[in-house]
Structures are given as structure tokens and as C-alpha cells.
Amino acid sequence: MSNLRVITGKAKGHPLRMVPGNITRPITDRVKESLFNIIAADIQNATMLDMFAGTGSVGIEALSRGAQFVRFVDRHNAAIKTIRANLESTGLSDRADVLRRDAFAVLEQDVDRAFDYIYIAPPQYKEIWKRALKAIDAHLEWLREYAWVIVQIDPLEYEEMMLKNLREFEKRRYGSTLLVFYIIPP
Numbered sequence: 001m002s003n004l005r006v007i008t009g010k011a012k013g014h015p016l017r018m019v020p021g022n023i024t025r026p027i028t029d030r031v032k033e034s035l036f037n038i039i040a041a042d043i044q045n046a047t048m049l050d051m052f053a054g055t056g057s058v059g060i061e062a063l064s065r066g067a068q069f070v071r072f073v074d075r076h077n078a079a080i081k082t083i084r085a086n087l088e089s090t091g092l093s094d095r096a097d098v099l100r101r102d103a104f105a106v107l108e109q110d111v112d113r114a115f116d117y118i119y120i121a122p123p124q125y126k127e128i129w130k131r132a133l134k135a136i137d138a139h140l141e142w143l144r145e146y147a148w149v150i151v152q153i154d155p156l157e158y159e160e161m162m163l164k165n166l167r168e169f170e171k172r173r174y175g176s177t178l179l180v181f182y183i184i185p186p
Contacts (some may be wrong), residue, residue: 011090023079039117047071063095079149084098117147118150120151129153133163
């Protein structure tokens with residue numbers, strides 16, 4: 001994939017670096033634009049936890065569109081360096097926190113902040129998305145009231161999940177990418 005960029009907002013059109021190698025699968029502009037068309041009305045002043053952040057493209061797009069704060073989590077050093085470089089070059093570092101940690105270790109730690117959105121885009125075909133979703137379902141303190149958990153997976157990975165607290169309320173397919181949306185029902 002080439003020409004990874006910020007689509008709109010403060011850093012509109014700004015190119016983003018790719019993570020060297022093949023440890024990430026960056027979101028396409030089409031999927032990212034569709035995602036932000038869905039959450040656009042609520043991203044202003046929102047907080048996001050970008051799990052398995054890779055290039056940081058989703059969280060950086062959120063910041064560019066007015067999110068108050070984004071925490072990026074990835075365990076790969078190359079991804080962390082890329083996220084930090086992308087934040088620095090877009091001028092959005094001041095509203096971000098970048099953690100080089102295992103996502104599951106982060107989800108098991110004491111909660112220091114609740115989020116409006118948690119974005120999960122883990123390595124494919126390893127059922128990591130299900131493990132992450134179950135961890136969040138068991139630790140709802142990571143979520144603010146009316147928060148959304150959004151999972152990005154290959155459609156072939158999808159299966160309906162029976163969770164204690166979270167409920168799927170929408171899924172959207174864009175070619176070989178599926179976005180699945182979860183909330184805590186009222």
C-alpha cells in the first residue's frame with residue numbers, strides 16, 4: 001500500500017510513514033473514510049484507544065478531526081517508532097500517548113483513563129480480535145458511557161461473539177475488510 005495519508009482535519013493530506021516490513025496491515029483510505037463518516041459527529045473532543053496501532057493511521061485521523069486524546073498501543077518497536085514519527089510530522093503529538101506494550105497487558109492493568117472509542121486492528125487469522133474483545137468485555141472500566149468498541153478484521157475471521165456486557169450493533173464490509181461495532185447496551 002502506498003500513499004498512506006491523513007484524509008481530513010488539521011493534518012489533512014499529510015503523508016504518513018509505513019511500518020517497515022510486513023508486521024502491519026494499514027487501513028485503506030476507503031475504509032478509514034467510511035469509518036470516520038460513521039463516527040464523525042462524535043469524534044470531536046472524544047478519546048480513543050488505538051490497539052495494535054501499527055502506523056497509527058486511525059488514531060492520527062481521529063486527532064486530526066478533533067479528538068481530544070488518543071493512546072496508541074503496539075508491542076513492535078518498528079511500529080512505535082513509526083507512530084511517533086507520524087505524530088511528530090503531523091504536529092499532533094501533544095494530544096497522544098504512545099505505549100510499547102502488549103495490548104493484553106495494557107487491558108489487564110489498572111485503568112487510568114476511560115475511552116469513548118477503542119479501535120482493535122490486530123494481526124489477522126490468529127483470533128486475537130476475539131481475545132481483545134473478551135478482555136474489554138471483562139474490564140468495562142476502559143469504556144466511557146456510550147463508548148464504542150470497533151474491530152477491524154478480514155471478513156473470513158468474523159464469527160458472532162457471545163459476550164457478557166458488549167453487544168454487536170453493526171458491521172460493515174469494505175472488500176477484504178470488515179468493521180464490527182460493539183456497545184454496552186443501555
